[in-house]
Amino acid sequence: MFQLKWLWHNLIGDRVRYILALCLSVVGSSLTIINPYIGQRIVDTFIAGDDAMQNLTRERSLLIGLCLGMIGFSLLRTGLSYFTTMLYERASQNMLYRVRIYLYNKIQGQDMHYYDRNRTGDLMTKMTGDLEMVRHSMAWIIKTIIESLTVFAAAVVYFFFIDVELTWWLLILSPPIFIVAFIFARRVRPMYIDLRERLSQLNTTTQENIAGNRVVKAFAREEFEVRKFTEKNVNYAKANKAAALVWLDYFPYLETFAQGFNVILMLAGGLFVMNGRITFGEFSAFSALIWGLSNPMRNIGIIINDIQRFFASLTKIMEVYYAHPGIVNAHKAAVKRRYQGRIRFDQVSFKYDNVTVLEDISFTVEPGETIAIMGATGSGKTTLINLIPRFYDVAKGRVLVDGTDVRKLELDELRGNIGVATQDVLLFSDTIDGNIAYGNPDLPEEDVTKFAKLAAADDFIRKMPGGYDTIVGERGVGLSGGQKQRIALARAMAVQPPILILDDTTSAVDLETEEHIQKSLRELDYACTKIIIAQRVSTTAQADRILILDNGRVIEQGTHAELLAKRGYYYEVFMLQNEGIGRQVTAHGQE
Numbered sequence: 001m002f003q004l005k006w007l008w009h010n011l012i013g014d015r016v017r018y019i020l021a022l023c024l025s026v027v028g029s030s031l032t033i034i035n036p037y038i039g040q041r042i043v044d045t046f047i048a049g050d051d052a053m054q055n056l057t058r059e060r061s062l063l064i065g066l067c068l069g070m071i072g073f074s075l076l077r078t079g080l081s082y083f084t085t086m087l088y089e090r091a092s093q094n095m096l097y098r099v100r101i102y103l104y105n106k107i108q109g110q111d112m113h114y115y116d117r118n119r120t121g122d123l124m125t126k127m128t129g130d131l132e133m134v135r136h137s138m139a140w141i142i143k144t145i146i147e148s149l150t151v152f153a154a155a156v157v158y159f160f161f162i163d164v165e166l167t168w169w170l171l172i173l174s175p176p177i178f179i180v181a182f183i184f185a186r187r188v189r190p191m192y193i194d195l196r197e198r199l200s201q202l203n204t205t206t207q208e209n210i211a212g213n214r215v216v217k218a219f220a221r222e223e224f225e226v227r228k229f230t231e232k233n234v235n236y237a238k239a240n241k242a243a244a245l246v247w248l249d250y251f252p253y254l255e256t257f258a259q260g261f262n263v264i265l266m267l268a269g270g271l272f273v274m275n276g277r278i279t280f281g282e283f284s285a286f287s288a289l290i291w292g293l294s295n296p297m298r299n300i301g302i303i304i305n306d307i308q309r310f311f312a313s314l315t316k317i318m319e320v321y322y323a324h325p326g327i328v329n330a331h332k333a334a335v336k337r338r339y340q341g342r343i344r345f346d347q348v349s350f351k352y353d354n355v356t357v358l359e360d361i362s363f364t365v366e367p368g369e370t371i372a373i374m375g376a377t378g379s380g381k382t383t384l385i386n387l388i389p390r391f392y393d394v395a396k397g398r399v400l401v402d403g404t405d406v407r408k409l410e411l412d413e414l415r416g417n418i419g420v421a422t423q424d425v426l427l428f429s430d431t432i433d434g435n436i437a438y439g440n441p442d443l444p445e446e447d448v449t450k451f452a453k454l455a456a457a458d459d460f461i462r463k464m465p466g467g468y469d470t471i472v473g474e475r476g477v478g479l480s481g482g483q484k485q486r487i488a489l490a491r492a493m494a495v496q497p498p499i500l501i502l503d504d505t506t507s508a509v510d511l512e513t514e515e516h517i518q519k520s521l522r523e524l525d526y527a528c529t530k531i532i533i534a535q536r537v538s539t540t541a542q543a544d545r546i547l548i549l550d551n552g553r554v555i556e557q558g559t560h561a562e563l564l565a566k567r568g569y570y571y572e573v574f575m576l577q578n579e580g581i582g583r584q585v586t587a588h589g590q591e
């Protein structure tokens with residue numbers, strides 16, 4: 001089976017340990033027949049046999065030896081069990097550790113399409129609950145199965161040695177038990193797949209709620225969120241109960257069959273003792289070992305439940321394990337070249353699934369030039385800039401950097417040449433210093449300060465209690481929108497890339513601060529091509545060229561003066577922002 005092959009593959013490095021654990025499980029479980037055997041000897045020789053009384057006096061040393069043997073084997077089994085459990089734990093923990101790192105790298109290496117399709121809560125479930133379920137199965141469920149089967153087999157073999165007919169009478173119960181267990185397994189499997197899905201929904205809801213707690217509070221939607229969560233929680237609990245209740249449908253049959261072992265032993269075994277076919281000692285051995293037949297039958301439901309969970313989790317993990325990103329870093333560039341920064345879009349079209357978002361875009365940016373992109377919301381500005389670092393691949397046409405199609409460049413080299421400040425600013429829970437130096441960890445402290453100054457962030461950082469060592473909360477909690485934008489800008493500039501992409505990075509800062517930032521960008525002390533998405537004419541005015549996007553197409557292109565002269569979209573925006581185009585606001589606040 002493919003899943004088992006996968007497990008075997010990932011046990012590499014611990015295979016010997018795991019196989020040893022399996023072997024010791026078999027040995028340890030086989031030893032369970034020793035004590036019943038010793039018990040049988042004691043009963044037949046010293047308690048119920050014809051010469052029992054004489055033997056008690058004559059063979060005292062044998063009795064002591066047998067008793068000590070019993071104690072010795074019990075200790076041996078306990079010691080073996082301890083050692084075996086350690087081996088299972090170590091092998092499964094090591095495997096978990098390796099697979100977790102592999103999956104983490106795999107998730108890191110996925111392209112944007114993957115993140116568009118996969119929910120964070122679901123990925124978190126895979127990285128935590130599902131992995132732990134698989135580990136638990138390797139360390140516990142497989143162990144339980146092996147031990148149950150071995151005890152069952154050892155008991156049956158031992159019983160056959162004592163009396164074949166009585167053993168067959170007992171085994172008559174096994175086929176119906178297996179049939180019931182098989183029907184149960186088939187019924188419960190889809191329920192566990194569904195259960196796993198509901199757990200993922202519950203985690204997704206929790207994660208979204210925590211991440212978006214400020215929005216929830218701002219809209220006073222706590223009750224709604226609690227209801228939403230309760231609904232998912234109820235769904236999960238219902239699915240859990242439903243799966244557990246299915247077991248109850250089958251449990252009476254299995255328990256009855258399991259009890260049947262004792263009844264048959266009492267009836268047939270008792271009869272056989274009375275007619276002298278088996279001895280008291282042999283009967284006591286049957287009694288002492290009958291649990292070896294009935295317990296696996298009793299546990300079969302729990303084992304099947306756990307196996308179904310195990311396969312449901314394993315399948316989810318394997319989805320991540322075998323997910324192949326469309327955009328890959330084929331081989332890491334040994335020497336990372338510094339690009340000149342020439343960018344060309346050559347008849348580029350782009351689609352999200354089947355929806356065309358960019359169409360026939362062509363323009364060129366020369367090294368060192370600044371190009372501004374403006375357009376209505378949803379016109380495709382962010383999508384356009386996402387094609388340069390190859391966050392997505394074009395549907396048609398080519399994006400070229402320094403004359404080479406980005407699909408032919410080494411991804412790590414390409415991205416290493418681009419500094420991006422995204423529209424949705426995300427800062428890590430780290431110091432401000434650590435956040436600014438994120439893309440360039442070797443950045444000297446004075447340079448961190450230099451870039452913070454260029455991004456007009458130095459003043460407010462110094463006023464913070466810990467200055468540059470202030471820890472900002474998750475996603476930059478504790479900073480204003482404009483402050484976060486300025487740190488993100490400093491972080492992008494600090495890479496000193498030949499291509500700098502700024503997606504609406506100054507939208508939340510005041511005009512005076514923005515003027516300072518514009519000046520800094522113009523005076524950067526390294527050669528740099530800048531692509532700036534902006535809505536303010538004050539930002540775009542100084543650009544070498546401005547592109548106006550509308551519905552995924554470039555509808556205007558030129559300098560500030562050229563576009564004003566055209567009297568199109570740009571002119572209208574300019575008038576709106578500068579003149580108010582003569583709109584009158586009445587005393588009631590209406591136009």
Ligand SMILES: Nc1ncnc2c1ncn2[C@@H]1O[C@H](COP(=O)(O)OP(=O)(O)OP(=O)(O)O)[C@@H](O)[C@H]1O
Nearest residue numbers: 116352357375376377378379380381382383384423
């Ligand atoms: N990951 C995605 N999957 C599917 N559609 C998307 C995705 N991202 C954006 N879109 C769609 O693509 C279109 C362009 O989005 P884009 O973010 O590029 O616009 P934008 O001009 O940057 O907008 P804004 O100024 O509001 O940031 C929009 O219609 C949007 O709904």
